[in-house]
Amino acid sequence: MKQAIFYWIYIALMGIVHLQAMVMNLSWKTPFYLTVLVAGILSYFLYRRMMLQLPVLGTWLHLLLFVMQLLILLVYTAEGPFWLNFIPVVLFMGLEATRIIGAGRLARLEKQAEQYEEEREHFNETFRIIRSERHDFLKHISSIHFMLDHGQPSEAKDYLDQLVEGYEETNLSIKGERGVVAGVLHQMHRRAKAAGISLVYDLDLPLSTLPLSDKDLVALIGNLLANSIDAAEEWQQEREDQALITLQFYKRSGLFLLICKNSTLPISASILDHLFVSYGKTTKGEGHEGLGTKLIQDIVSHHQGFLDFVHKEEEFTLKIKIPAIR
Structure with a gap:
């Protein structure tokens, strides 16, 4: 939040500089407060409407863009027709649009990469659980068989109920699903149950x-x-x-x-x-x-x-x- 506020303050200041440089070549005099007001209103509007993901770009890239913005201001020192003043404004907006759009796309890619890694772990964990359940299945059957042979039907039923409850949790997630989907469903079910x-x-x-x-x-x-x-x-x-x-x-x-x-x-x-x-x-x-x-x-x-x-x-x-x- 603080980074976003500082960024839009920077945009407002740069906007004031560009607007003031443009109106100085007009035949009529434009009050400085009007330039500040226009730049401030535009920056506030963009601040309310846009979501920034600027930290993903890193300090050095932001510094490079800042230096490029300062170099663009040198165009105003050149003698030339009025339309020449539009070039630095267009370059200014283009660089900042590139910064915002690029940061947003990179942030989404990083989030997707994190999700893929997380889902890969989920899939591996689900597969491990299934292998473990299959590995222990015969042991559970032997235990139930032993209880029944020794006249312990109530103990066998309680043991079977616990066993079925655990298997049902896994079965709900993997029934007919592709591996990656089963991993998501199973892990989300476990996360909800833990909470x-x-x-x-x-x-x-x-x-x-x-x-x-x-x-x-x-x-x-x-x-x-x-x-x-x-x-x-x-x-x-x-x-x-x-x-x-x-x-x-x-x-x-x-x-x-x-x-x-x-x-x-x-x-x-x-x-x-x-x-x-x-x-x-x-x-x-x-x-x-x-x-x-x-x-x-x-x-x-x-x-x-x-x-x-x-x-x-x-x-x-x-x-x-x-x-x-x-």
């Missing part, structure tokens, strides 16, 4: 049937569930009650419908209005960039889908519709 949140998967068919690439599918499901768990955790801490998350998936009339509902604290209208529209809008604290919701919207739009959400009575419902076309 004391009730996460229910109500899937009529595997999520892997969605006509999305593995990359987009992992990003969509991962961001969707991660945002829901974060919101549910905050609600749970504040309300001191168990939060609930449900993920539904089914197909109707040529459309895949993905619906996620989660407990959430009240969300301000200013955030809801731009939640899936622009980067930087988040229901979480300052430590979050607000990238997840916009990434969800980008993926849905890229596949000609539709996204709608409702926030009512401390429950957030997100509905995604994607055509069943490959």
